[in-house]
Amino acid sequence: MKITEEVYSWAYALTPRTVTTDLILHHEAAKGTTPQQIHAYHLSKGWAGIAYHYFVRQNGTIYRGRPETMCGGHTANYNYCSIGICFEGNFENEYMCDAQLEAGQALVEDIVKRYPSIHVGKHKDYNATACPGMNFPFTYIANPVKGTPEDELKADEDTPSEWAREAWAWAMKKGITDGTKPHDTVTREQAATMLWREAK
Numbered sequence: 090m091k092i093t094e095e096v097y098s099w100a101y102a103l104t105p106r107t108v109t110t111d112l113i114l115h116h117e118a119a120k121g122t123t124p125q126q127i128h129a130y131h132l133s134k135g136w137a138g139i140a141y142h143y144f145v146r147q148n149g150t151i152y153r154g155r156p157e158t159m160c161g162g163h164t165a166n167y168n169y170c171s172i173g174i175c176f177e178g179n180f181e182n183e184y185m186c187d188a189q190l191e192a193g194q195a196l197v198e199d200i201v202k203r204y205p206s207i208h209v210g211k212h213k214d215y216n217a218t219a220c221p222g223m224n225f226p227f228t229y230i231a232n233p234v235k236g237t238p239e240d241e242l243k244a245d246e247d248t249p250s251e252w253a254r255e256a257w258a259w260a261m262k263k264g265i266t267d268g269t270k271p272h273d274t275v276t277r278e279q280a281a282t283m284l285w286r287e288a289k
């Protein structure tokens with residue numbers, strides 16, 4: 090994983106961070122497409138400069154923002170204890186492309202390795218905001234070691250859909266199904282056997 094270094098001129102001195110308990114993920118929601126644009130936008134708000142520690146472009150480039158040892162300015166009430174990553178794009182109405190997703194996974198994995206008890210969260214878990222957007226692929230980015238989209242699909246294989254949960258539990262209790270493969274299709278002979286089991 091490569092971090093691209095940027096030179097920023099800070100409006101005032103940054104504050105060193107003494108605790109690191111949270112890793113908070115954001116989207117930039119059209120505030121700029123380069124780290125320097127984000128930096129300029131945050132300066133215009135009267136802040137020290139770019140408020141995130143990392144900025145991940147859609148092409149997969151990871152830029153450094155504030156030094157990781159300094160407090161960020163990305164999440165009200167949690168800047169003293171967190172690292173903030175911002176992803177280019179607006180995931181309220183966009184979907185993340187593979188290059189950005191893979192860069193995000195690698196970056197989160199690297200930070201989690203260095204701070205093993207860190208809690209990875211979405212900005213909206215901390216403040217009243219839609220950030221990082223409803224299409225943000227949080228599970229894939231936050232658990233890069235534990236899971237892939239394929240693993241998640243596999244786990245779903247044995248879980249019935251929300252609307253079918255009660256009926257599925259009933260059918261298992263009645264011995265009509267053994268509870269495996271709730272999403273598989275049924276042949277006529279299987280359907281007849283299921284009806285026969287209930288009628289018996």
Ligand SMILES: [Zn+2]
Binds near residue numbers: 116163
């Ligand atoms: Zn945010």
